[in-house]
Amino acid sequence: MTRLLWLCLALAALLCGCEKAKQDMYDQARYKAYASSPLWADGTSARTAPAHTVVAAVGDSAGSSSGRQSAALDTAQPALTPALLRQGQQRYDIFCAPCHSVVGDGDGYVVRRGFPRPQSLHSDRLRQLDDASLYRIISDGYGVMLPFASRLNPQERWATVAYIRALQLSQHASVAQLPPALRQTVEAAR
Amino acid sequence: MAQVFSRHDVLWLKLFLLALLALAAAGVGVVTWSMQPQDVGGAAVLQPVPFSHKHHVADDGIDCRFCHTSVDKGRVAGLPATEVCMTCHSQLFKDAPLLQPVRDSWASGRPIAWARVHDLPDFAYFDHSIHVNKGVACMECHGRVDQMPLTWRNASLEMQWCLDCHRNPGPHLHRPEQVYHMPAQAVLTQSEIDDLLQQYQIADRRRLTDCSTCHR
Known part of the structure; x- marks a missing residue:
């Protein structure tokens, strides 16, 4: 009798091997990111804020329910730092360079495939545009350029503006503006 | 004491037990096969737009x-949201039949599935x-x-x-x-x-x- 009991226990233990055949822990009753949902007219479980929603929270911790500061919602122009420029360069090379090219002349690889060529960032008009206008163009788009507000958060947009300024300076700096070491190199090459 | 089963019955009994064993083995095989990880390499996942x-x-x-x-x-x-596709495809391949689901999604606001x-x-x-x-x-x-x-x-x-x-x-x-x-x-x-x-x-x-x- 005891032996039979042990046999039953051993057989029951074998059921552990069927863990993967039991799928209800694998697919739990919740929505994963981008899951579809029959509940909404647009067929997706991801909801966006209704139109004309105004951010009501204010203050340092407004951007986060956990009380941490959120850089993402801070739309003020940050101070110019090397880190900001590096971030701007990275974002520019990802999001702008396909059309504007890595040097900003508008000869990007998507333009070479037939996209209308954008104005060179080194043109007089774009050099004279103020930072706020560049920020607005990145956010809202311009002509055939779609808005990038959903892809670049405000801090990244300001960083990109800063890097565009650096690109513009790179093509219009006078020799007198260069650091002494570089100036010597340039003057020696003349 | 007389035999409980005749020799004929014993043969059938043995065959029955063997069949039971084979069935159990087949069952284990099927379950193991069904628990294999998702197929890896080669078989492409079909999409509404054949994105490359x-x-x-x-x-x-x-x-x-x-x-x-x-x-x-x-x-x-x-x-990517449809907006990301349209960043280029509002201008490039804008009449391509393959991209019709993208344009439909852009016009209707319904995401591509x-x-x-x-x-x-x-x-x-x-x-x-x-x-x-x-x-x-x-x-x-x-x-x-x-x-x-x-x-x-x-x-x-x-x-x-x-x-x-x-x-x-x-x-x-x-x-x-x-x-x-x-x-x-x-x-x-x-x-x-x-x-x-x-x-x-x-x-x-x-x-x-x-x-x-x-x-x-």
Whole structure:
């Protein structure tokens, strides 16, 4: 009798091997990111804020329910730092360079495939545009350029503006503006 | 004492027991087969638009993050909104029949119903940002996406497969600027790997293999 009991226990233990055949822990009753949902007219479980929603929270911790500061919602122009420029360069090379090219002349690889060529960032008009206008163009788009507000958060947009300024300076700096070491190199090459 | 079963009956009994055994073996076989990981390599996942990573990454040189915008910021890499497609395709291939679902989605506001390529078990926690920000390149898990005309699974993503790297992450690490690059990269020396482990602060393997790292 005891032996039979042990046999039953051993057989029951074998059921552990069927863990993967039991799928209800694998697919739990919740929505994963981008899951579809029959509940909404647009067929997706991801909801966006209704139109004309105004951010009501204010203050340092407004951007986060956990009380941490959120850089993402801070739309003020940050101070110019090397880190900001590096971030701007990275974002520019990802999001702008396909059309504007890595040097900003508008000869990007998507333009070479037939996209209308954008104005060179080194043109007089774009050099004279103020930072706020560049920020607005990145956010809202311009002509055939779609808005990038959903892809670049405000801090990244300001960083990109800063890097565009650096690109513009790179093509219009006078020799007198260069650091002494570089100036010597340039003057020696003349 | 007389025999309970005749010789004839014994034959049938033996045959019956053998059949039972064979059935049990077949049952185990079927269950094992059904529990295999999702098929890996080769079989492309069908999509409403036959999107080619090969074209967009290898031919056009578009950065992974142009479309997968949240890969370095959050759990989910980010499936591009139709707006991202239309950034170029409002002008390029704007009458191509293949792209009709994209234009329909743009006009109606209904998202394109892309098919999921990887489906992790719901009890496994995975975060893209911590991986790419600590030097695990896209191609370590997704393979040479730049050579995929249609997208398929490159790795099983089974626990054993995850643990192989979590126990010994060194050989899978890349410099920060190499993470989103697709072509094969130069092999790092052991001292370079050690430097990267320090830089990414993952020299202590214990945290990488804690149960609660992935099951939370």
